[in-house]
Amino acid sequence: MTSPKGTPDRAAGAGPSAPPAPVSAPDYSHELARLAALLADRTRAAFCLALLDGRAWTAGELAACAGVAPSTASEHLSRLTEGGLLVERRQGRHRYVQLAGPRVAELLESVTAHLDAPPVPPRGLRAANASAALARGRTCYDHLAGRLGVALTDAMTARGLLDQDGGFALTVTGRAWFADALGVPSDALCGGRRPPARGCLDWTERRQHLAGAAGARLCERLLEQHWIRRIGTGRAVRLTPEGTDALRELLGIDGAAAGLA
Incomplete structure (x- = not known):
């Protein structure tokens, strides 16, 4: 027996048809691990938190903020820029970096x-x-x-x-x-x-x-x-x-x- 379109109907009593193949979800594991690795360094994390003020900073300013050498800051900034969290702006001879956009800021915030509050409170009156x-x-x-x-x-x-x-x-x-x-x-x-x-x-x-x-x-x-x-x-x-x-x-x-x- 056939259907109106000429397609044979499944015979009565026949076994169930094979279940549809499962649709696999996109595998974001590699990208998630890559993003986590970018933030899994205290200096890079400090840079990102400082840049949450929305302004562009120089490498020297960020180095002073995080308490690291300028050469160390440059290496970390290159990784953050290549990873898409920061963008570079140049003005004349000066190089500035800032967060890549609102979505990055929202992610960081x-x-x-x-996170739980830091276990050690700020030391000194200025830090407090x-x-x-x-x-x-x-x-x-x-x-x-x-x-x-x-x-x-x-x-x-x-x-x-x-x-x-x-x-x-x-x-x-x-x-x-x-x-x-x-x-x-x-x-x-x-x-x-x-x-x-x-x-x-x-x-x-x-x-x-x-x-x-x-x-x-x-x-x-x-x-x-x-x-x-x-x-x-x-x-x-x-x-x-x-x-x-x-x-x-x-x-x-x-x-x-x-x-x-």
């Missing part, structure tokens, strides 16, 4: 958030102050992290600007707020492979802060308006008196009560 400043507020590549980043995210969520229940998304009201309060048009929050809003797990607060295009534009505007300022040459930022007033008016954030001032 997410991995760090899963630097650690406290990072926890209070810092840049995570191009967006804000620490207590400041989380406070901004919580306030935006409470006011209906962010939706954390159905994922992590900027609401219609949130897009209007960016345009009206910060002068950031909607088209500046879209485009490319980067989502308008994304949650990033904060490694000190162990909670989500705002990343994505909206997080980058928010950080950019706060720096331009001098509502936050960088502390020295590192990642730490502090809320200015003008910023304290602005965030209280725009988002109802009490900087002193939140430990931001």
Whole structure:
């Protein structure tokens, strides 16, 4: 007996047909091992964490930061660049390196958030102050992290600007707020492979802060308006008196009560 298309039907009582061949998943084991090897060195890890401030550094600056010789730094930077974690920028005779993009920064911040706190606390007053400043507020590549980043995210969520229940998304009201309060048009929050809003797990607060295009534009505007300022040459930022007033008016954030001032 044949089917309407002329294909013989399986005879009644015949055994079951052979199961379909299993579809093998892509094997990422080699690439995962390669990536882990890049970060499995304390000097290279220190370089990557320093570059989370989003800026370009010279090899000499990174060498001083990690406490290694310039020749050692150059060797490690070559490996990180060849491995795709860093990119090189040249300006005249000077060579700068920076993280290859937001996805690398997100990877580093997410991995760090899963680590336990270092068993040995910072030694000395200067190191303790630097650690406290990072926890209070810092840049995570191009967006804000620490207590400041989380406070901004919580306030935006409470006011209906962010939706954390159905994922992590900027609401219609949130897009209007960016345009009206910060002068950031909607088209500046879209485009490319980067989502308008994304949650990033904060490694000190162990909670989500705002990343994505909206997080980058928010950080950019706060720096331009001098509502936050960088502390020295590192990642730490502090809320200015003008910023304290602005965030209280725009988002109802009490900087002193939140430990931001």
